[in-house]
Amino acid sequence: MTAERLELLRQQNMEHYGFGPSAMKKICVCTHCGTPSQIEDHFCPECGYRLPNKTLYDLYRERHKVCSVCDTILTEDMAFCPKCGTKI
Numbered sequence: 445m446t447a448e449r450l451e452l453l454r455q456q457n458m459e460h461y462g463f464g465p466s467a468m469k470k471i472c473v474c475t476h477c478g479t480p481s482q483i484e485d486h487f488c489p490e491c492g493y494r495l496p497n498k499t500l501y502d503l504y505r506e507r508h509k510v511c512s513v514c515d516t517i518l519t520e521d522m523a524f525c526p527k528c529g530t531k532i
């Protein structure tokens with residue numbers, strides 16, 4: 445398996461699990477029970493707690509590096525953005 449193929453798989457997995465920037469901007473997480481919800485929702489479907497205005501993307505962005513070109517969240521071991529290939 446080539447490195448490019450691996451990167452493509454990783455990218456597809458990230459999108460699948462909602463970690464692509466466009467998907468993450470639509471998800472917010474209950475600060476009370478940790479259940480993910482849609483950003484349009486105002487109350488947690490699990491516990492009824494009021495949901496924060498911050499999206500999952502905002503939360504990750506506070507703790508991780510972000511690609512300057514395409515906004516993809518990056519982990520510490522990445523040397524290149526998995527989405528657009530920009531060198532970090």
Ligand SMILES: [Zn+2]
Pocket residue numbers: 474475476477478479488489490491492493
């Ligand atoms: Zn909750």
Ligand SMILES: [Zn+2]
Pocket residue numbers: 511512513514515516525526527528529530
């Ligand atoms: Zn990028």
